[in-house]
Amino acid sequence: IHIFKVKEGVNYNEGDPNYDLFKLSMKVSAKRLFPNYVFLDAPFNLQYYVPGRPETEVATMGCRTRVMGNVYDPERQISYSRGNLSFTSINLPRLAILSGRDEAAFYQKLDAMLELVAQQLLDRFEIQAAKRVYNYPFLMGQGVWLDSDTLGPADEVREVLKHGTLSIGFIGLAETLTALYGHHHGESEEMQQKGLAIVKHMRDFCDQKSQAMKMNFTLLATPAEGLSGRFTRMDRKRFGTIPGVNDREYYTNSFHIPVWYPISAYDKIQKEGPYHAFTNAGHISYVELDGDTANNLEAFESVVRCMHDAGVGYGSINHPVDRxxxxxxxxxxxxxxxxxxxxxxxxxxxxxxxxxxxxxxxxxxxxxxx
Ligand SMILES: [Zn+2]
Known part of the structure; x- marks a missing residue:
């Protein structure tokens, strides 16, 4: 996946030294769907940015994984020489269904599940951490990971892996809100606030766990193309069909507004933007343009700028492309x-x-x- 990093003073505004490349990137993306855009000016990315040091620029791996903050070593909050160790995603709609419209019960179940997932991630970490340098001849043996060059072949990799992240993900915020309150965050500002409160609650848990363990627990807006369908099938079997909750093929990914819900590109970006600040293990917002708009570079650029201004960390613009x-x-x-x-x-x-x-x-x- 090609990614273009947008940065004020570098390429974002007219007069910036690489403004021409920003323009060219949009021409390419409007034709070929890539590059996607990472926004280095979003406050949660800008806080790490040091001009002239590319390792302080947020990088997105795979389709959205983000590794940046470092509780284990606050002197080295960088994107190089580290990685995500594992992640586990929570089926939020199921917790909501089990809570029967009782908000307090939902948060209780959520807390218990967050703790369970954290323990499970630590169990997995224990297996990874007990390995030796010779088990990872490239990553550790050749000094790719931070500090691995200080270890001998038979040393445990535990301390080096603590630079990595353990991530808790989630599926189906929209269906969760519908199950709890009757409608989702695309439909009202009240639900948007409820949605933000749930996601902030999960992020706060990750931050507290990070401080307590001096390890990097992060919150992931899970890209669950397979999992969202699997969770839905499991829950339909268990609870029957619940309108607006599990009556479609898939739960909606992470904090996204449901793809079937009619909403303008601008409103979708405004709704999803604030969630990017909470999901420090990775996130993405998609906008679908129709074919005509995709060839209109002004419209394309206005969508990119809208993402930049709405606090989106990583965005992608899709449109139909036939050949x-x-x-x-x-x-x-x-x-x-x-x-x-x-x-x-x-x-x-x-x-x-x-x-x-x-x-x-x-x-x-x-x-x-x-
Ligand atoms: Zn032809």
């Missing part, structure tokens, strides 16, 4: 390709294919019937 393998046209293709006039699924006569190849040289062509 005609015969003529190479990229954009929205309905039944008929706007460039060469070929119908979707149409098998071309050899003469027609030869003509198109001549007309659009350099485009790898297929049989024309795909």
């Amino acid at each position: 005609d393998p015969v003529c190479g046209y990229v954009g929205v293709i309905g039944d008929v390709c706007p460039r060469c006039g070929r119908r979707s699924g149409e098998a071309l006569a050899p003469e027609k294919l030869a003509e198109l190849r001549k007309k659009y040289p350099g485009v790898p062509t297929f049989c024309g019937c795909e």
